[in-house]
Structure formats: C-alpha cells, structure tokens
C-alpha cells in the first residue's frame with residue numbers, strides 16, 4: 001500500500017465569531033467527522049475529536065485565542081470518528097448511555113477495512129457512501145507513519161451530560177438534547193438565544209446511518225419530532241456542511257418517508 005503524505009492533517013475554518021470547524025480531510029468521507037471549537041468568555045469547548053490519528057490538542061491550541069483558557073471536551077457519541085483524541089483532554093463529558101463505550105471502545109478501533117464487519121460495510125454502501133479502500137486514511141499524516149500503529153483508545157468520562165443539562169461557556173449556553181436513533185446516547189447542543197444546534201450524527205446533510213448496533217429507527221423518529229418542535233435556525237452536523245431550518249425539515253421528511261415506505 002502506498003499512500004501520499006498529507007501537507008496538513010487538519011483543516012480549520014472559522015464559521016462564526018466564536019466557532020471554528022475542524023476536519024481531517026484525508027480520512028475517508030464516511031469517517032470524516034466535523035469537530036467544533038467554540039471559544040467562550042468563561043471557557044472553551046471542543047465538540048468531538050475526530051479519529052485521533054495524530055495528536056489533536058496541540059493543533060487545536062494553535063487555533064484558540066487563549067490556549068491557556070480552560071477547555072472542556074464534549075463527545076456527541078462514541079463512534080470512532082468522534083472520540084479519537086478524547087484522551088488528550090482533562091474534562092471529558094458524554095451521555096451516560098455512551099460512557100462505558102467511551103472508557104473502553106468495543107467497536108471498530110483500527111484504520112483497516114478488513115476490521116469492519118461486512119454487514120456494516122454494506123450498510124454504508126446502501127446509505128450512499130463511496131466504497132472504502134484498504135484503510136480509512138487516504139494519505140499519511142507524515143512520512144513513515146504506520147497505519148497499523150493506530151488504535152482507538154478512548155478515555156473514561158469525567159462528567160455526564162443528560163437531556164436538560166446545560167453546557168455553560170459564559171457567553172454561550174447550550175441545552176443538552178438527548179438525540180438517540182443513530183447512537184443510544186447521542187446528544188446535541190442547542191443554543192436557545194440563537195437557534196444554533198450542534199446536532200452531531202443525529203442529522204447532517206449526507207447519508208444518515210440508522211441501521212446498526214445501538215441504532216433504532218423508532219428512536220430516530222422521536223428525535224426528529226423533537227428537532228421539528230424546537231426553534232432551530234442553523235444546524236451544524238457531525239458530518240458535511242451546515243444548513244438552515246428549511247433544509248433540516250427537508251432531510252427529516254426524506255427519512256420519514258423512507259421509513260414509512262419500509
């Protein structure tokens with residue numbers, strides 16, 4: 001296997017005054033998750049930490065206005081593409097239903113397609129993702145990197161986030177929403193003052209995954225009912241570009257029709 005060497009492993013884009021989107025562009029699109037840094041007046045927050053192929057926090061600190069400020073790490077759920085670097089943070093928050101998995105990941109924990117169950121691969125193809133090559137990385141983070149050396153390590157939670165809790169960054173206060181369907185303890189963060197929702201994998205503008213371990217269409221329907229009932233204006237999803245309320249309702253209607261027809 002010969003992979004090119006990446007110029008840069010991470011890519012960052014400021015999307016509003018305090019929010020920066022970070023991705024790992026050389027991860028296969030299926031596992032290329034969005035990480036969101038929100039810089040608050042009291043403390044900063046990183047929502048999700050990607051695959052953890054190379055250390056993340058040193059890079060993240062270069063993006064922060066004050067790298068010495070307290071930072072809390074919130075994991076939206078515990079799939080491999082969202083908790084890769086969680087162990088690099090001192091404060092690690094997750095929903096109780098995902099805490100065991102974050103402490104000791106039991107699912108896919110390597111970069112190799114050969115370690116992914118056939119059924120799971122088929123689910124991804126059926127959902128509309130392109131096929132995966134031998135590995136989930138499409139470039140090396142540096143010359144000499146050995147993809148075999150990768151392991152998803154996880155880390156125990158230092159605190160739990162339940163539906164109705166708040167995450168307080170000072171000038172940004174988020175309500176924790178329990179959004180199961182894609183993952184049993186999937187959470188979103190909703191800022192009522194602006195209508196901004198960080199939805200993670202509950203809803204994004206790409207193929208949603210609702211068939212697999214820990215997934216439930218019934219729960220997904222309830223999650224969508226909740227989202228429709230809230231004054232959401234902008235959705236920052238766990239994958240793919242952000243979108244507005246009209247697009248959110250379109251995506252929800254698409255999947256509801258799909259499930260009704262099944």
Ligand SMILES: [Zn+2]
Pocket residue numbers: 031033079081082201238239
């Ligand atoms: Zn994801």
Ligand SMILES: [Zn+2]
Pocket residue numbers: 077079182183201
């Ligand atoms: Zn996921």
